[in-house]
Amino acid sequence: MIIECPYCESKVDGKIIGEHVSYGDEDPHPFKAVLLECPACKESLLGYQELIQVGFEQDEWITGSNRLWPKPTNNNRWLLPSIVSDSLQEAEKCYNARAYSACAVMCGRSLEGLCNHYQTKSKTIGGGIKELLERKIIDERLFQWGEALRKQRNLGAHATGEKITKEDARDILDFADAICEYVFVLSNKFDSFIKRQEEKAKKEAKERNAEEYPEVF
Numbered sequence: 001m002i003i004e005c006p007y008c009e010s011k012v013d014g015k016i017i018g019e020h021v022s023y024g025d026e027d028p029h030p031f032k033a034v035l036l037e038c039p040a041c042k043e044s045l046l047g048y049q050e051l052i053q054v055g056f057e058q059d060e061w062i063t064g065s066n067r068l069w070p071k072p073t074n075n076n077r078w079l080l081p082s083i084v085s086d087s088l089q090e091a092e093k094c095y096n097a098r099a100y101s102a103c104a105v106m107c108g109r110s111l112e113g114l115c116n117h118y119q120t121k122s123k124t125i126g127g128g129i130k131e132l133l134e135r136k137i138i139d140e141r142l143f144q145w146g147e148a149l150r151k152q153r154n155l156g157a158h159a160t161g162e163k164i165t166k167e168d169a170r171d172i173l174d175f176a177d178a179i180c181e182y183v184f185v186l187s188n189k190f191d192s193f194i195k196r197q198e199e200k201a202k203k204e205a206k207e208r209n210a211e212e213y214p215e216v217f
């Protein structure tokens, strides 16, 4: 099974050691946890598969896009549009390779991806995130994080002689992750949470109504 090995920092064809299928109470779809061994470094890895309907009365185990253990740096990155997640992944790679200026540049590219996704009119990152603030896609705090990130990105992108420190690189990578997670993951999660609550309230009201005014046959 193909899985990303964090020790080898590459995708490997993990050797399956064992698997366990479980069924949730609420969710009827079975979930399979798969224990693997990396063929290169022999470390243990835990992945998963989900049973997905692929055709008429035909189900197939599909490998989950993320590792369960060791826990990936950001569990939610796979939920982001690829234009954004690719840059964040590159930023992480640069950080791990101690290329902190390159990390800052890649974090800036993730913001560019965010602006592109929302088709902001401004072609600069600064103008783009301002527009996102005005359109209420991000709030004031995230805007400030974005601004801090943008300034570090400019230091990293231009040959000014100023160095990006390890701490600064880590912080702006965390800011970039947080901004993207807020926009693409938590906002969606909150919307579906509210929708579920509304549907529940509607269902309860309907049931109450049926009890108070039973139909007469």
Ligand SMILES: [Zn+2]
Binding pocket: 005, 006, 007, 008, 009, 012, 038, 039, 040, 041, 042, 043
């Ligand atoms: Zn490995």
